[in-house]
Amino acid sequence: MNEIPQLSEAFAQVLQEAREEARVSQHELARRVNCARSFISFLETRTHLPSLNAFLVLCSALDLPAAEVLRRLENRLAFLQQAAEAEKQANAPGGEGPAMR
16 A cells, blocks of 8 residues: 655644643653553654554544544645645756755
C-alpha cells in the first residue's frame, strides 16, 4: 500500500496542538490512555502513527470527536503537501530557487 507523504508530520503536529489546547502534559495524556509517556512522545515526534484503536482512544482522552481530529489532520496534511510541492518547484532547474531575504 502506498504511504501518504507528510502524514506522520501532520499527525504529530495535530496531536501536539490538541494536547496543548486541552492543557494536558504528555505524562497526563499517557495516564489517561494507559500507555507509556514515551509512546505519546513517539507520536509527537513523527516516529510512529497510531493504530485506529489508539487514535480513537487519544481523541476520547482529549475530549475531541475523531471527525474533528481528522478534519484538522486533512487540513494540516494539505498545507504540508502544498509547502513541499512549492519547495520542490522552487528548487527545480529553471525554478525560482531558494527565497532570498
